[in-house]
Amino acid sequence: MNKFANKASLFCIFAKDVNIKKLPTSDFMKTLVRTKLIVLLIIIIIISLAMLIYQQKYEKNKTNVFISGLISEKKFIFNNTLTFKQNELRKHIDDYTIWDELVDFHYTNDTVWAKGIFDEFVLNNFEIDAVFVCDTSGKLQFSNKLPLLDNLNLPIKNTNELGGKYIRSFQFYQLIDSQLVQFVGQRTYGTTDIKKEKPHGAYFVARIWSVSFIDKLKQLSDANVQIVPIKELKEAKSKNHGQAINNIELKNYKGEIIAYIVVTKDFTALEKIQQMSRVNELLRWGFIILILVLLIILLYRWVFNPLQRISNAMQDENPGHILKLLEQNNEFSRMSAMFIDFLNHKEELLAINDELRDSRDRLQLWNKQITDSIFYARRIQKAVFPDKELMQSYFKEYFLFFEPKNIVSGDFYWVKKIESKLYIAAADCTGHGVPGAFMSLLGLNFLTEITQNKPNASTNEILESLRTKIKNALNQNVNELKTRDGLNIALCIYDINLKKLQFSGAYHPLYLFRNNELMVLPADKMPVGMHKNETEFHTIETEIKPEDIIYLFSDGMIDQFGGADNRKFMGARFKALLQQIHTLPLEQQKIIIKKEFGTWKGEKQQLDDVLVFGFKLAV
CATH class of the missing domain: 3.60.40.10 (PPM-type phosphatase domain)
Incomplete structure (x- = not known):
């Protein structure tokens, strides 16, 4: 009798106060579990796909932000580089040590002095290709032009056209035989003319943007630099496969745009790396989903099928459904053995269950009587206080x-x-x-x-x-x-x-x-x-x-x-x-x-x- 006491107690959990409830049919159980597994699989796939889409979008945005940051950085570097190179020309222009002699030159036309200063000193000590001096009417008084600059033609009527009437310094560009020439200069004043009210002429220098100079800009800014005439800008944009970093306008002495400095950078290699990373992420998530699907299929075969057999055996009270499970050495074989043992002692367990239920009812009655007695004793105790x-x-x-x-x-x-x-x-x-x-x-x-x-x-x-x-x-x-x-x-x-x-x-x-x-x-x-x-x-x-x-x-x-x-x-x-x-x-x-x-x-x-x-x- 004691041998089955524990089993009877477990059985009572299901039996409780009434007879054993009829279990759902095996087809219903099968449909219910299968549906839950399919729904679980769909949920896993949906969540995985959502995470994958989010990851792909996140990586793409991260790449765009990264490239945008690189573009801003390249633009900043190139602008600083260009400013630095432009300021190199101004170093000489902003030096006023020869200006009193220069003012005298406007009136004496002393070419010997001019050649000594400009040819032997200025051109040898500064990155300057040519020097120009003109009077207030715009007439050229001195120049040491290179052959390229022989075709330079500045049909100005007076120096006011170089930057405006009230502008003391000026900068402009000219395209000569498809080569860019940068001019920097300012009007000349005597050192005693503190308010700079009476200009005597203009003094400016030129630098040719040669291939070597442009290559140096490319090297310093780590970007592709092109000088594109305004007429060729549209065609240049269609041929350029890199991303535009900056387009800088280049104006002549009249303030007209004659060309652009087009700065670009090819990010194709970086985008390919990011694309490969996204493909790898896609493959990794695909592999994870595949593993999860396989796990659910194995769970269906290893867990659902044995449970279905045990469910059928419990429904039909027929141990034939679970005889194959007894050959295995796992939890399902032990459950099957316990169920067969239960069927063999069903009547005995039912009798034990009835006896335990009667004992429980008696204990509940005794507990109620004792509790009622104690509560009555409390009333008596309160009454004597x-x-x-x-x-x-x-x-x-x-x-x-x-x-x-x-x-x-x-x-x-x-x-x-x-x-x-x-x-x-x-x-x-x-x-x-x-x-x-x-x-x-x-x-x-x-x-x-x-x-x-x-x-x-x-x-x-x-x-x-x-x-x-x-x-x-x-x-x-x-x-x-x-x-x-x-x-x-x-x-x-x-x-x-x-x-x-x-x-x-x-x-x-x-x-x-x-x-x-x-x-x-x-x-x-x-x-x-x-x-x-x-x-x-x-x-x-x-x-x-x-x-x-x-x-x-x-x-x-x-x-x-x-x-x-x-x-x-x-x-x-x-x-x-x-x-x-x-x-x-x-x-x-x-x-x-x-x-x-x-x-x-x-x-x-x-x-x-x-x-x-x-x-x-x-x-």
Whole structure:
């Protein structure tokens, strides 16, 4: 019987409160699983394709951004290079050391001086191919032209045409026999003409953009550089396969565009590399999709088919569907063997299932009866505690923080008035729950009986009598010290006429706050019950002042584990809490104590019943 107990328990999971439910047909199961696998495959393919398209688009955009960045960089480099080369010509033009002599030359036409300065000094020390000097009418006074510049013709009427009337310096270009010539110059002024108001003529230099010069620009800018006449620009663009980096306008002395500097760069090799990278990415994703498809096909064959066989066997209760699976050494063969074993013992398992269901029903009934009994016991326990109206008549102000661990509590509080004496107690019985509740009823009953029979007894005498009654009730004797049943208690008697308070305690002290200072009335270090070092209880007496606040409590809150380090709350922390809140209204103190206890405990289990009783006596 025990051999099949575990299997029967598993079977009960399916059976539960009713007979075994009929499983779906195998065709339906087959369709459902197959559909899910196909949908899964489609989802994987769609996600993979979406990621592939995104990756391709991302790589293409990255290539475009990269090429755009290279174009900007090349444009920046070429512009700086061109500016640098142009400024080389200005170095000489901006040197005014010979200008007073140059102004004199406009009027003396001293060719000997001109050849000495321009031929021997200027052409040999600067990257200049020719020098020109003309008067204000535009008449050429001196030039050392190269053969290429023999055809140079500047039909200007005056120097104002070179850049404008108010422009002192100028730059322009001329195309001579398909070669570009750059001219840089400025009007000539005497060094004493600070405001540059009276030009005497013009002085300018020329540089031929030879093949070697253009090659140097290509090398410095790492780009293809062409000088394209304006008439040939359209044709040049159609022949050029590189990407345009910059088109710089070249103007003659009249401000007319005569040609362009066309700067291009061929990025074909880079684009091919990026294209190969995208193709590789495409192949990689295709391979991944292929692997996933193969995995799903294998999953279909290795997992779905055996499950389908087992499903058919369970539906038909026919082990013939799964005999082939028994030959394999895997989970499906073990499942098949367990199912065949189940079929062989089906009737026995069904009987066990019925027996277990009956046992479960009986346990549920017993649990309900016990729970109902405990809830009824809680009602009885609450009924023997002093009611709210009675408590309000006994005290000027009070609060009770009472938090049982279980439905019923082993902690109890007791208040009774006999003539001019008010008896007050807070106790913690051995254990909690039902055992503690039984002890609390014994304690409540014995305290009531003792005070009625001995109305003049002091607090220590009451505890002595209570100890005797508990020992007799529990059949405790000196030879049975292992039996520790009993209670810890803080007991007070307040004489209303004399305004005096007697106190005796078994483990539980009394806290009294007077003028913001804490007075601790200590308890004896023994319980009310059997104890190996048993002695007589002591009584402490004190006079009560109008604003005195008294606290009686069990050790439930003090011993509770919690906080960040999972430690006990401890007595020192409890004292500090009372010291902090004792001046507040007592009902507000209860709220703070309850919140502090909940925060400290957190999600941890409550270990014991909790009782904190605070009150002010009518004085």
